Amino acid sequence: MATYTQSSELQCQLKIKIPLDYPLKSVQVDIGEQLKIKQQKIRNWTLSIRNLLHTRNGDIISAILLWKKNIDKEMEGVEECYICYSVMHASDKSLPTM
Numbered sequence: 001m002a003t004y005t006q007s008s009e010l011q012c013q014l015k016i017k018i019p020l021d022y023p024l025k026s027v028q029v030d031i032g033e034q035l036k037i038k039q040q041k042i043r044n045w046t047l048s049i050r051n052l053l054h055t056r057n058g059d060i061i062s063a064i065l066l067w068k069k070n071i072d073k074e075m076e077g078v079e080e081c082y083i084c085y086s087v088m089h090a091s092d093k094s095l096p097t098m
Helices: 039-054 060-076
Strands: 002-006 010-017 028-031
Touching: 002 060, 010 039, 010 060, 028 039, 039 060
Parallel strands: none
Antiparallel strands: 002 010, 010 028
């Protein structure tokens, strides 16, 4: 279990459960409902963490850092463009150069 705390107002948890017969069964990832984030985005985060752990042979620290990076981007106000779904820069709302 990992806990993300930002000041005193935000706290959320990530739970990664590795089954006894891993890698025959995949890991279970639970991202709490503490943040007001769309279900689709939480599902994408969960799948990316499971993908990192299972198919790319990542370690748990890498999975936790990926989860933290996603939350940091969400808290910074980084938004996706509603037309092309590219991530827009928070400071000037411009599209990425690449």
